[in-house]
Amino acid sequence: MPLDTPNAASVGHFHAQIPSAPAPLAPRLDRLWIFDRSYTFLNHGSFGACPRAVREAYIATQDRLESRPIEMIGRRIRELLQPSRLRVGEFLGMQPDSFGFVTNATEGVNAVLRSMEFKAGDELLTTSHVYNAVRNTMKFRARQCGAVYVECALPLPIMDPAQVTQAVMGACTERTRLVVIDQVTSPTALVFPVADIARECRARGIEILVDAAHVPGMLEVNVEAIGATYWTGNLHKWCCAPKGCAVLWVDPAFRNVIKPATVSHFLDEGFTAEFDWQGTRDLAAWMTAGAAIDFMAQFGWPAVRAHNQQMAAWVHRMLCQRWELEPVSPIDGSMLGSMCAVPLPAEIPSQFASPAEFQEALYRDHLIEIPIIEFGGRWHARASAQIYNHAEQYDRLAQAVIEYAAHA
Numbered sequence: 081m082p083l084d085t086p087n088a089a090s091v092g093h094f095h096a097q098i099p100s101a102p103a104p105l106a107p108r109l110d111r112l113w114i115f116d117r118s119y120t121f122l123n124h125g126s127f128g129a130c131p132r133a134v135r136e137a138y139i140a141t142q143d144r145l146e147s148r149p150i151e152m153i154g155r156r157i158r159e160l161l162q163p164s165r166l167r168v169g170e171f172l173g174m175q176p177d178s179f180g181f182v183t184n185a186t187e188g189v190n191a192v193l194r195s196m197e198f199k200a201g202d203e204l205l206t207t208s209h210v211y212n213a214v215r216n217t218m219k220f221r222a223r224q225c226g227a228v229y230v231e232c233a234l235p236l237p238i239m240d241p242a243q244v245t246q247a248v249m250g251a252c253t254e255r256t257r258l259v260v261i262d263q264v265t266s267p268t269a270l271v272f273p274v275a276d277i278a279r280e281c282r283a284r285g286i287e288i289l290v291d292a293a294h295v296p297g298m299l300e301v302n303v304e305a306i307g308a309t310y311w312t313g314n315l316h317k318w319c320c321a322p323k324g325c326a327v328l329w330v331d332p333a334f335r336n337v338i339k340p341a342t343v344s345h346f347l348d349e350g351f352t353a354e355f356d357w358q359g360t361r362d363l364a365a366w367m368t369a370g371a372a373i374d375f376m377a378q379f380g381w382p383a384v385r386a387h388n389q390q391m392a393a394w395v396h397r398m399l400c401q402r403w404e405l406e407p408v409s410p411i412d413g414s415m416l417g418s419m420c421a422v423p424l425p426a427e428i429p430s431q432f433a434s435p436a437e438f439q440e441a442l443y444r445d446h447l448i449e450i451p452i453i454e455f456g457g458r459w460h461a462r463a464s465a466q467i468y469n470h471a472e473q474y475d476r477l478a479q480a481v482i483e484y485a486a487h488a
Contacts, residue, residue: 098397101471102390105379110468119447120473124464125269125294125419126451128317130372137371138322141364153363158356160367165352167370168315168327173302179329180340180355181366185293186213188312188328189260190341192289193221200226202257207232207248208456209265209272214291218260227257236408236456241273241415249280258287263313264294267453269392269419269462270409271299278307287334294318296327297376298417300385303329310338318388318418318466321372322365328355384467388418391465395474396420399461402478403485408460421453421460424481427488428459435459438484446480 112131115121121129130138145152152160161181169176182188198204204218208231215231222229232251234244248261259281263274274290281288289310295301297318303311311329315321330338335351346353376384393413399422400407408423409415424438432438435452438459442448451462461481463474 098394098401101394101398101474102387104470105383105387105467110470113468115468119443119449120476122448122450122463122469122473122477124466124469125266125317125462127323128314128320129466129468130316130322131320131375134320134322134368134372134375138364138368141367142362145364153360157363158353161356161363164367164369167373171319171373172296172313172327172329173304174327174329175304177352178304178332178335179327180352181369182312182326182328182340182355183324183361183365184316184326185291185312185314186211186217187341188310188326189214189217189289189291191328192310192312192330192338193217193258194341195338196221196258196287198222198225198227198257201255202227203230203253203255204228204258204260205230205232205248205251205256206260207234207244207262209234209262209268209270210260211262211266211291211293214260228255230256236268236458237406238268238270238408238415239410241271241276244272245276245280248277252281252284252286256284256286258289260289260291263290263292264298264417264419266293267421267455267462268408268460269417269421270415271417274308275306278309282307293326294417294419297373297381298385298388300382309334315369315372316365319369319372320376321369322362324362325365325369325372379467385418387467388465389413389416391469392416392418392420392463394471395463395465396422398474399463399478403481418466419462419464421455421462424452424459424461425485427485428481430488431484441484442477442480446476448477448480450477 113129114132165176204222219229232247234247261277262272264271278288287309290308292311292313296313296315309331315325316323340355340358342358344357344359346357403425405423435454439452453460453462
């Protein structure tokens with residue numbers, strides 16, 4: 081049944097015949113990963129998936145570190161990280177000395193929030209599309225300092241990026257100290273206009289932290305050109321690096337202030353020195369980041385990004401048509417990257433106690449792995465599109481949901 085909203089008419093006549101899904105970049109790309117092929121994996125967005133060749137490079141790097149632990153880690157780790165630092169910086173548009181490695185974007189957010197000093201009454205602003213771990217970090221830090229956590233409501237549907245900019249800047253006050261904004265939202269899979277918001281924030285003297293957890297590998301990006309104060313993104317998601325591989329970029333004016341979440345031996349000895357040594361951890365993931373970028377580059381990064389965006393847009397249109405529901409973002413996919421969020425038929429929540437229960441049912445009964453997310457009082461399926469996915473997998477999802485709805 082259609083989404084009950086006065087804006088639904090703005091989406092146009094999307095129920096017309098949809099085009100075919102984009103052709104794969106090469107046959108049987110799933111064989112380059114180590115998936116259990118008995119199930120349908122439509123959730124690359126949560127933790128990524130590491131290709132076989134990248135895992136082999138990662139394991140070889142671990143073996144190298146373990147062969148001479150003191151030499152490799154204690155004496156040479158900054159040297160050994162340099163090739164990855166150069167490759168990642170080149171790929172994302174960052175100078176090599178402008179960013180530090182972290183285990184994930186949430187750790188990057190923690191590093192920024194725990195380094196900043198807030199006064200009582202300062203406002204930390206984000207939107208209702210914020211990733212919950214980031215929401216909790218902001219609330220915790222505000223509570224510590226007597227600051228105020230502010231969440232700007234951005235209800236669905238969103239049909240124009242300007243809606244986001246207007247809402248965020250309209251929520252800023254003279255007390256707003258920091259804006260935390262997603263470049264690609266986790267619950268709703270929307271691409272937000274972070275460069276526009278950064279420009280407005282800078283004009284008002286407000287610092288801006290971009291949570292770009294999904295961006296590396298999904299969107300073409302030049303981090304330094306965005307104009308943010310801070311930017312953090314995962315490499316283990318859409319770049320397919322090993323788990324625990326991410327970066328935090330910081331504007332030059334603030335690099336002497338921002339410290340890693342784990343402060344260790346090199347306090348105040350330079351931004352990269354502090355981030356290169358954060359205690360004993362799995363450094364092989366960071367060292368393998370360049371190999372992951374190069375692995376995906378064999379298909380051509382522009383081709384990878386274009387294919388995944390076209391597949392996500394096709395899935396978005398197909399599921400809306402099959403489930404007879406209005407989309408929550410432009411049907412042409414212009415606000416999507418490599419994921420889409422589609423509302424579920426109203427019959428689904430009547431059968432299950434929670435989104436988690438329905439997600440488990442899809443996995444148990446149909447061997448489909450996909451996140452089911454509640455947003456704005458409605459349940460949504462968030463489908464990911466990586467180059468190993470194919471159209472039949474999404475058709476399987478569409479049919480499974482139709483069958484559940486029919487049994488209501």
